[in-house]
Amino acid sequence: MTQYLRDIYEAVTSALKGMRITGKHVVRKPVTLQFPDERWVLPARFKGFIINDVNLCDGCLRCAKVCPVDCIYIETMGKGKDRFMHRYAVDYNKCIWCGLCTEECPTFACQHSLDYDHALYDRRRLVYEFVDPARPVPCHKERRQQMGYFVEQVAAAPPDPDRIAKAPRRADLPETAPGGAEGGGA
Amino acid sequence: MQVMTDLFARIFGDGLSPVGLLVAGGLTMALIMALVMALCAIVFTWAERKVAGFIQSRYGPMRVGRWHGVLQPVADMVKILGKEDIVPQDADKPLFLLAPFVIFIGSLMAWAAIPFAPGFIAADLDLGLFYIFAVSSAATIGILMAGWASNNKWSLYGAARGAAQAVSYEIPLTLACIPVVMITGSLNMNDIVIAQQGGIWHWHFLHDPFLFVAFLLYFVASIAEVNRGPFDMPETESELVAGYHTEYTGMRFAFFFLAEYANLFLVSCVATAVFLGGWQPLFGPVFLPGLVFVIKAVLLVLLQMWLRWTLPRLRVDQLMHVCWKVMVPLALICVLGAGIWMLATGQTG
Numbered sequence: 001m002t003q004y005l006r007d008i009y010e011a012v013t014s015a016l017k018g019m020r021i022t023g024k025h026v027v028r029k030p031v032t033l034q035f036p037d038e039r040w041v042l043p044a045r046f047k048g049f050i051i052n053d054v055n056l057c058d059g060c061l062r063c064a065k066v067c068p069v070d071c072i073y074i075e076t077m078g079k080g081k082d083r084f085m086h087r088y089a090v091d092y093n094k095c096i097w098c099g100l101c102t103e104e105c106p107t108f109a110c111q112h113s114l115d116y117d118h119a120l121y122d123r124r125r126l127v128y129e130f131v132d133p134a135r136p137v138p139c140h141k142e143r144r145q146q147m148g149y150f151v152e153q154v155a156a157a158p159p160d161p162d163r164i165a166k167a168p169r170r171a172d173l174p175e176t177a178p179g180g181a182e183g184g185g186a
Numbered sequence: 187m188q189v190m191t192d193l194f195a196r197i198f199g200d201g202l203s204p205v206g207l208l209v210a211g212g213l214t215m216a217l218i219m220a221l222v223m224a225l226c227a228i229v230f231t232w233a234e235r236k237v238a239g240f241i242q243s244r245y246g247p248m249r250v251g252r253w254h255g256v257l258q259p260v261a262d263m264v265k266i267l268g269k270e271d272i273v274p275q276d277a278d279k280p281l282f283l284l285a286p287f288v289i290f291i292g293s294l295m296a297w298a299a300i301p302f303a304p305g306f307i308a309a310d311l312d313l314g315l316f317y318i319f320a321v322s323s324a325a326t327i328g329i330l331m332a333g334w335a336s337n338n339k340w341s342l343y344g345a346a347r348g349a350a351q352a353v354s355y356e357i358p359l360t361l362a363c364i365p366v367v368m369i370t371g372s373l374n375m376n377d378i379v380i381a382q383q384g385g386i387w388h389w390h391f392l393h394d395p396f397l398f399v400a401f402l403l404y405f406v407a408s409i410a411e412v413n414r415g416p417f418d419m420p421e422t423e424s425e426l427v428a429g430y431h432t433e434y435t436g437m438r439f440a441f442f443f444l445a446e447y448a449n450l451f452l453v454s455c456v457a458t459a460v461f462l463g464g465w466q467p468l469f470g471p472v473f474l475p476g477l478v479f480v481i482k483a484v485l486l487v488l489l490q491m492w493l494r495w496t497l498p499r500l501r502v503d504q505l506m507h508v509c510w511k512v513m514v515p516l517a518l519i520c521v522l523g524a525g526i527w528m529l530a531t532g533q534t535g
Contacts, residue, residue, distance in 0.1 A: 008512060018496040026240045034248060 047097050048113045050090050052130045056109035056150045059085035059139035063101035063110045071095045072110075073127075077136070081143050084136035092118065092126040107150065190214050215308040219297040223290075223448040228259040230447040230487060237491045269436035274337060277433065281335035286434065286441035289328030293445045293452060296322040300455045301375045303465050303475035314375035315367065318456060319360050322411075325449065326352040329413075329420065329430050332442075336433040344429025347502060348413055348420030354509040355410040355417075361517035362404035365397050365524035366390050366460050369533065379464030383472070389463040396523035401461040403517050405486075408453035410509070412446065415494035419505055454486035455479070462486075 033040065042048070050072075052063075064072040071094035075087035101110045120126060131137055138144050190211035198207075232247070236254065239246025247255030273282055299314040301307040311317050326349050333345020367373055369390065370381045382389050391401035410417035421429035431442045458464060462482050465475030500508065 008516075011508075015493070015497060019492055022241045022492065022496040025243050026237075028243055030240065030243050030245050032244045034245070 042114045042116075046112065046114050046116075047099060049092060049115045049118065049128075050095060050097075050101060051111060051113040051115070052088050052090070053109045053111070054085075054088060054131050054137050056107045057085070057088065057137060058107060058109075058141075058144060058149075059083070059088075059137065060106065062104045062106065066100045066104045068098060068100065069094045069096055072101060076139060081140040083139040085139055086131060086133045086136040088130040088137075090128050090130070092128065093123055212308070215298070216294075219308060220294060222297065223294060223444060223451075226451040227444040227447040228263075230450060231262065231443070232256065232259050233488070234447075234491055237488065238495050241492070241495045263440070266436060266440045269439075271437060272433075272435045274433050276337045278335040278337065281331045282433075283438075285328050285332035285335060286431075286438045286445075287328075288331060289325045289445040290441050290448075292322060292324035292328060293448045295324070296452055297448075299375050300452070301379055301459055301464060302455075302479050304376075304472070306476065307376060310376055311374065313373045315363060315373045315378065315456075315460065318375075318452075319356065319363075322449070322452065323352065323356055325445065328445075332434070333430040336430070338433050340426045340428075340432045341430050344420040344422070344426045344432070348430055351410060351413065351417065351419055351505060354506060355407045355513075358403055358509060358513035358517045359407040359411055361514065361521060362400040362407060363460055364517075364521050365400050368521070368524055368528065369393060369397075375459055375464075379459050379466065382463040383466050385466075385469040386463065389461065389466070391461040394524065394527045396520045396527060397461070399516065400520040400524070401457070403513055403520065404457055404461065405489075407509075407513060408457060409490055409493065410505070412449040412453055414446075414450065414490060416497035416499050417505060418494075418499060419502055422499060424499075450487055450490060451483060454483040454490070457486055458482040 059074060059076055061074055064070070064074045071091040073087060073089040073091065074085060076083055076085045078084050097112075099112060102108075102112055105111075118126065138147055138149060144150070191207045194207050194210045194214075232255070235258070236246040238244075245254070247258040249255060250261045251257030273279055296318045298308040299311055299318050301310075301314075309317075329348040329352070330345050333341040333343075333348070336342070366378060370378045372378065372381075378390075386392065390397055392398065409415075413420045420426075421431075423429075426432070431439060434442060458479060465472065465479040467473060467478050
């Protein structure tokens with residue numbers, strides 16, 4: 001009988017105790033960020049979408065070769081000094097964010113950006129082009145010097161966080177739409 | 187209803203016969219009550235999500251409408267109206283189509299005897315309280331119909347649980363109201379409210395200790411009666427998907443939701459009228475009776491939501507234990523105690 005009464009007492013008091021706790025949460029400031037309007041401050045080395053800075057890239061193909069899922073498409077034409085890269089594209093459908101390309105890149109052209117939201121209506125639009133085919137990027141050292149591209153090899157210097165932060169965001173990247181813009185557009 | 191018939195009498199003069207007046211007044215009141223139900227569903231779905239959000243340190247809906255997602259229920263409505271009305275292949279079709287409306291009608295009928303303000307009551311029945319309990323239990327039939335007709339094991343389990351729960355908890359629910367009836371000497375909802383006039387210390391839940399316990403019992407039993415957490419056994423989404431309305435889509439699903447939130451408000455209205463003084467303000471003379479009534483009922487609804495998002499769900503055997511071994515004996519003790527109190531203090535019903 002005493003156990004019975006104690007159970008009733010405990011049921012009532014524990015319910016009140018629980019309500020006190022949840023009541024405290026009501027007056028506490030919510031932890032939610034209103035995502036598209038507010039964003040988390042990301043660390044400088046955040047593994048976001050892979051980007052390529054074509055001013056630094058000399059088309060050595062190391063990233064494409066090391067990529068385990070073959071998501072980097074590089075097309076070049078010409079030979080020797082007249083070798084130009086007219087396509088550097090990353091297929092984010094395939095990319096697994098392993099970061100091997102960024103580790104392999106001798107010029108730190110290929111880097112993780114701080115970009116992570118690429119909701120699109122059409123998966124074909126997830127192939128991002130970095131080189132304007134009308135302005136191919138020279139690959140040979142001398143030609144790069146002539147045309148004012150970056151030449152020196154950076155010896156194991158850590159990537160500049162500011163440069164990553166300044167990485168092109170989605171709106172800056174040229175959109176690729178192999179099948180036109182059907183899919184509703186993004 | 188008196189208000190409405192008087193209004194129509196003033197508008198049409200002698201143009202309407204007494205029967206015509208009665209029909210017109212009744213239809214208008216029914217329309218108002220249906221609108222109140224729809225408003226309940228709209229306001230309380232939003233409120234529920236906001237309460238749940240803030241209790242979990244979130245915001246809840248924020249994007250639809252300018253301020254705190256106030257238009258979220260409207261967006262939900264539009265979405266739900268655009269959904270396909272699916273009837274499962276092996277369902278018992280007539281029962282399946284009928285069930286949501288049985289639940290809805292059971293809830294709508296009970297609204298007739300709720301006294302929102304002096305004279306503003308759809309049907310001023312002498313057996314008002316009895317009528318409310320009798321009619322609101324019709325929802326059990328709807329639950330059973332929905333569960334059976336869906337031809338789905340989750341629905342059937344949910345319906346069986348729902349019926350067992352509703353039938354069990356109606357007993358403490360009704361027993362908890364009996365002391366009030368003894369004191370008032372009437373089952374008429376208007377009389378019960380009028381008996382509580384003159385400030386908060388005249389309200390029934392502060393009448394004597396037994397009535398306070400009776401009020402708590404009524405509150406707990408009413409949560410169970412409308413199948414909400416921590417007593418939401420018929421819907422247990424973690425084990426039964428959605429219980430008896432698993433198979434429902436679109437408009438029919440919306441009717442279940444409508445009835446759920448209308449019932450939530452209904453039991454709070456009954457508690458307000460029976461225990462918390464109805465339209466009587468905390469002290470002083472009666473002012474804005476309808477608003478006072480609705481504020482009290484809404485506060486009770488918020489309390490129920492608070493409880494729902496605080497406590498974990500009970501097991502089925504615990505549910506039955508609480509009802510039959512705790513609440514029914516306590517309610518009987520309350521009836522006895524209130525009677526002895528009345529004898530001792532020389533009150534008569």
